Amino acid sequence: MKSVVLIKQVQEAPSVQGEPGGPGKVVADSQNVTNPYDLFAVEEGIRAREKHGGEVTAITLGGDTAVESLREALAMGVNGAVHVKDAAFDELDSSGAARVLAAAIGKVGEVDVVFVGKATIDTNMGVTGPMVARHLGMTVLTEVFEVGEVDVAGRSITVKRLLEDGLQEVKAKLPALLAVTKDINEPRYASLLGIRKAAKAPVTVWSGGDLGVTATSATRVAARTVPAARPAGEQFQGEPEELAEKLVAKLVEGKFI
Amino acid sequence: MDFWVVVAEEHGTVKPVTRELCARAAELAGAAGGKVSALVLSGRGEEINQQLAGLGVAQSICVNSPELRRYRTRPWVDAAAAAVRAHSPKVVLVPATTNGREFAASLAAALDTGIAADATEIAVDGGKLLAKRPVYGGRLVDTIEFTGDGPCICSVRPKAYSDPGAGAGDAPAVVATEAALGPDSLDAEILGFAANEGESVNLVDADVIVSGGRGIQDPKNFEMIQQLATELGGAVGASRAVVDAGWIPYPHQVGQTGKTVRPKLYIAVGISGAIQHLAGMKTSETIVAINKDAAAPIFKIANWGFVGDALQIVPLLTKKLRERKGAGSPA
Numbered sequence: 001m002k003s004v005v006l007i008k009q010v011q012e013a014p015s016v017q018g019e020p021g022g023p024g025k026v027v028a029d030s031q032n033v034t035n036p037y038d039l040f041a042v043e044e045g046i047r048a049r050e051k052h053g054g055e056v057t058a059i060t061l062g063g064d065t066a067v068e069s070l071r072e073a074l075a076m077g078v079n080g081a082v083h084v085k086d087a088a089f090d091e092l093d094s095s096g097a098a099r100v101l102a103a104a105i106g107k108v109g110e111v112d113v114v115f116v117g118k119a120t121i122d123t124n125m126g127v128t129g130p131m132v133a134r135h136l137g138m139t140v141l142t143e144v145f146e147v148g149e150v151d152v153a154g155r156s157i158t159v160k161r162l163l164e165d166g167l168q169e170v171k172a173k174l175p176a177l178l179a180v181t182k183d184i185n186e187p188r189y190a191s192l193l194g195i196r197k198a199a200k201a202p203v204t205v206w207s208g209g210d211l212g213v214t215a216t217s218a219t220r221v222a223a224r225t226v227p228a229a230r231p232a233g234e235q236f237q238g239e240p241e242e243l244a245e246k247l248v249a250k251l252v253e254g255k256f257i
Numbered sequence: 258m259d260f261w262v263v264v265a266e267e268h269g270t271v272k273p274v275t276r277e278l279c280a281r282a283a284e285l286a287g288a289a290g291g292k293v294s295a296l297v298l299s300g301r302g303e304e305i306n307q308q309l310a311g312l313g314v315a316q317s318i319c320v321n322s323p324e325l326r327r328y329r330t331r332p333w334v335d336a337a338a339a340a341v342r343a344h345s346p347k348v349v350l351v352p353a354t355t356n357g358r359e360f361a362a363s364l365a366a367a368l369d370t371g372i373a374a375d376a377t378e379i380a381v382d383g384g385k386l387l388a389k390r391p392v393y394g395g396r397l398v399d400t401i402e403f404t405g406d407g408p409c410i411c412s413v414r415p416k417a418y419s420d421p422g423a424g425a426g427d428a429p430a431v432v433a434t435e436a437a438l439g440p441d442s443l444d445a446e447i448l449g450f451a452a453n454e455g456e457s458v459n460l461v462d463a464d465v466i467v468s469g470g471r472g473i474q475d476p477k478n479f480e481m482i483q484q485l486a487t488e489l490g491g492a493v494g495a496s497r498a499v500v501d502a503g504w505i506p507y508p509h510q511v512g513q514t515g516k517t518v519r520p521k522l523y524i525a526v527g528i529s530g531a532i533q534h535l536a537g538m539k540t541s542e543t544i545v546a547i548n549k550d551a552a553a554p555i556f557k558i559a560n561w562g563f564v565g566d567a568l569q570i571v572p573l574l575t576k577k578l579r580e581r582k583g584a585g586s587p588a
Contacts, residue, residue, distance in 0.1 A: 218371025
């Protein structure tokens, strides 16, 4: 089984600047980490290899520091790492990024499964994975919290998905792209040996020219603002009995009961 | 500037989000000089068309195929992409449900165009669609502008706009077509579905949510949360801390790594209000917080904050609500 994991480096918890209701921006004051959801995807990719053989390659699209996320994936146990790096890709939107990543996966070769995290914690769109799947003609399966039977020769995979109102079991054709939720596994910690090996492991670097893509964006962020503050609320203190009575009165006032 | 709304329905009943989006699309199309069409892919156009009356929908484009009866992404996207190419609407609005999000992204890729996902507000300015969406855990809001030539695909969160309710009047005109789906369109088969147990209403659709956090002290106190939720006709939510601790399953988690909700009433019980939790619920219409710690961040966004022992207040509250109803069952 040949699989790919798409990962992205994000800022862990950057602060934001700006007044409520006014323009805002992110301050680069937080450490870079691998998008937390992507670690579940890396783990799932490694488990797939452990179970079905083959290999798993991590791919990232990003600037120079993004290689740190590839090292982390290598330390966890992926076989190969590809860094797609090109100044022309710096400001790409999701649709552009999906084109680039699809081209990178295509260059890796015939892939059975692509694993991605369900979204990134910065812009939280969750669309790049499904878009990549569509470009590559892969079955798209989002909100996957369990991978069941995988029949590589028979070209099928069975997964469970988490929907709003319940759990869905789907049998899909391979190749497939799986966007995984945080409940799917517990990502392993890299061993000391793994970290040492990863530091020396080769990382393939591909530019837009190497991939033969000139991706463009179809959207742009026209404005970034700080949401208006909620109006100050009321606070009540007292004995539980009084507070419960007050809350009933408030619920009546708000026409909730 | 023509708008399409992809209809979300279940067993022949349209979901509220469908009406929310149709009504908003009608406002925008009216101002921008265009019309609204509903795109019905489930093959149940006949059954649901009347439910689209009074919402400003000019026509229902019904794409029929036995393979579309039950939602599956690939055949729905293939059918929708063909219809969009044939009619060239400027905007396609999709309910941002779990399946809707997957559908919208796939549709945008199929049409080689851009997407704004999980919008909480949409507007038109100078003939351009603008979509607002929260980023960085809701601490910032981006306004996405479409710069390409293709249709603007936009998934919009349920409850972003108020539900106008079932309308009266004439049903939209029906434009029926058959989908031409080849074997490539059929890439997935639904083997089964297990509805969430003990849940009459799911979190995302719920008008009332009662959520529990660390402050309820014991997993068995979720019974108390459930009882209050039941009394208010609502659903049960939870903070990440208690989900991670195994007190309640992940589908109940509200917050950045869980569900984003926007009920009319959100009652946070024993939840301190970590920024990740606030990201998932701070746009609720009315927020009630019950917490021992008067300095808990949740009080900063609560409309009504109650400083006290949740373990005492909540059962008292449930009892009083029951007494008011005259149900008479002792708490």
